[in-house]
Amino acid sequence: MKYGVVVFPGSNCDSDCYHAVTDQLHEEAVYIWHEEASLPNGLDVIVLPGGFSYGDYLRCGAISKFSKIMQEVIKFANNGGYVIGICNGFQILTECGLLPGALLMNTSQKFICKSLELEVVNNQTSFTKTFTPGEIITVPIAHGEGRYHIDENGLKELMANDQIAFKYVNNPNGSIADIAGIFNKKKNVLGMMPHPERCLFRNRKSLNILDIK
């Protein structure tokens, strides 16, 4: 598998994702600069990493969606390519419309960084098939604006289409329906606030989320 890690100005988990893929999963990875007009050849997976792209000015992910590379990422996803957006990457995916809903300020109004438990809701996807349904995995979060929100109809649709990937066991940020991560309808795009690429020294099983096979 060949991974592309998009680098926006202000991305700060780009090298973490790159190293998780190359050092831990032993797969090929390349960085993709946000101003590129096309994607490298032969990509299987695109990772939109965490960080503060464009300083989170205006709104998290709001400026990134206008960067050149995002048009290519959208095309790639629409053609069935795998895309995973982590933290800021999830925010960008909702801003650009690949995933529904939005991410708002945590109810505590504070940035929260800690490891916590997630329930795997849908294990019938390329991202989650190494887990059992309802399996509890541990993944760290690190965000100030991670409260997932979607309107009532949207939530019904997410549930009807099995689009909920992970739920928090103890909701840290006020997310609706405890949602920590969601898929698109076709299940080739995953957005999640927790950081699987950080599971190097413990909870290594959670790294499997990045291991798409």
Next chain:
Amino acid sequence: MEITPEIVKEHGLSMQEYERINEILGRKPNINELGMYSVLWSEHCSYKNSKLVLKKFPTKSEYVLLGPGENSGVIDLGDDVGLSFKIESHNHPSAIEPYQGAATGIGGIIRDIFAMGARPIAALDSLRFGDITKDSNSRHLFEYVVKGIGNYGNCVGVPTVAGEVCFEDAYSDNCLVNAMCVGVVQSGDKEIDSLYGRMIKGVAKGEGNHVLYVGSSTGRDGIHGATFASVELTEESTENKSSVQVGDPFQEKLLIEACLELLKTDCVVGMGDMGAAGITSSLSEMASRGNHGIEIDVALVPQRETGMTPYEILLSESQERMVVIVEKGKEEKAFNIIKKWDLHGVIIGKVTKDGMFRILEKGKVVAEVPARSLADDAPVYERKGKVPDYLLKTREFKNTDVADVTEANSNIILKKLVAAPNIASKRWVYEQYDHMVQTNTFVNPGEADAAVIYIKGTDKRIAVKTDGNGRYCYLNPLVGGKIAVAEAARNVACTGAKPLAMTNCLNFGNPEKQDSFFQLDMSVEGMAEACRKLSTPVISGNVSLYNESESRRVYPTPVVGIVGLFDKDVEPMTISFKNDSDLVYLVGQNKDEIGGSEYLKVAHDLITGDCPGMDLDYEVAMQSKILKAIKLKLVNSVHDVSDGGIAVAMLECMKGNNLGADVNFKSNGLRNDSILFGETQSRYVVTVSGNNKDAFEGIFEKDCELVGKTQKNDSLSIKIDGKTFIDIDGKEYKDIYDNSISKVMTIE
């Protein structure tokens, strides 16, 4: 403008200093020049009151590549891997505007590190505030300082991995905000990994080379920040908000990447951060180090406000600005990289041969002084110390002045201690910091006595910790200084890493007052002796004096940051009990020492007595034995005994795996409170598997006492001579420990 004695005074310069400027120039300075001398000759930049004291510190060892004097020091970890680290204060700005004051403190120290070519891989913060349980202003400062550090560090992508926070009335008017940053740099020819830059110094040399300004434009913020940091805070200072800068971590993140990328090319001669005292200090220091001069035109400096005078441009402390000396003819390479990162870059001048720092405005000279005179010729004062009056009183304290604890009240006192913000978990703080980004953080905060960081692209791992007990230094500056160094080193050793070098930030009162100078002088004396004994030379640091208001002076608070390196075959050690029925040992000797302890403050409302003693030879011996036991895999957990004594240390070991302990100490005629809550130094709580008993005891001999066993039951029982003093449910006490600070912070 006529320079009057009033104007000289407003610039924080004495008339003697003014005379000296006249002598250097052979004429009267104009207002621009006066402004330049006033900031460079402030204590913050020149160390004029502390220089002679700082000479006491050892600064060399086989590991030191670059000692004090540069943007930051560098040590050698082997295989061309250099480690740069430094701690700096941002006390005064944080007292006035806590959010921006703290944020820009982080920004400044990170720039000092990547100015060396190092990628910042970890940040630490040492914070001191007034009593948050009773002072709403202290809660406000604490809340926003933490938020400021978090928002800046989180965005810039440097994990905040460790630190400490203390609360004492002495810090009510002057909070202390010290920030440390650690970075990795390629110190030799071999590329370690594309992540890291090559080592570069803050020098300007080579006639005709360009002075390239990179980063944010210059505004009126922070003018005279360095001078401001060198005077006492008064009522007026809180109105002095223009001296506080505003931070932009996004800009800083771009600067890090651009500067490290610049170092991959051959165009860079030197690099520096425009921090305290802005353009004036960075350029004059770089010229002075390079034995060259610099000529710039202020009209070329990017400005965010209109109508700025040369004076304002020269002294502005606007954040996120770097200066790069670029080799003539290679500027295109530099501009390509700067453009890639959407940064602003302008050539504002050139390196000259004449040693002068010459400032033009649209071609017309508006200031011209010898660069060296600004950077290196500040006056040096030999201050005199005198024993402070309060010491006569505090030294009269005898342990027998207070009632000892009993079997009836020990549980209650322990409950009060674990709820005390000085002892309670700092979870409320570190959960607001991204302590994991860069994925090098091996243990989470609170799990080990120091942060353990892996260095990506290498097989190296380091441990790092800050410490500094102001109360000890208040009660005994000499011994308190020794303890500050010993404790930081001990915490590093507890993880299994060998302490290599240190940085320090000296937070003291007005050095012109004799009792205050005594505290500084004696503390440094003690620290320096500890540095020599522990082989941890000083490679960088910062001095923050004048931390006093009209009514109050901070405790003399040296903050020490120590870095250690793991041998390749050492597994990092954590504090938590690992197995049921492991043997519990106390390493070190109990003594009758309760002076200056948290126990004395919490249980008896007293801050008095002498601080615990410090036998440095014994400290060194215990640290090296601990390192040996960890290396030989003889121990399952190690935790040093510090604030709150043995009882608190045991409870902290019970976190993590929810295992308890049942222990008994021999009193040997000591007081019960000394054994349970005393803060005698050089002690550790260690657990050992039964089959390692003999090997372990073989190392420590008479310096360890087998006191009991761990237990599956999550409860703690501490007996003295068979009588039960502590008998508690672990969960209840750990909940108090974990949640005490967040509870305090909800007080309206």
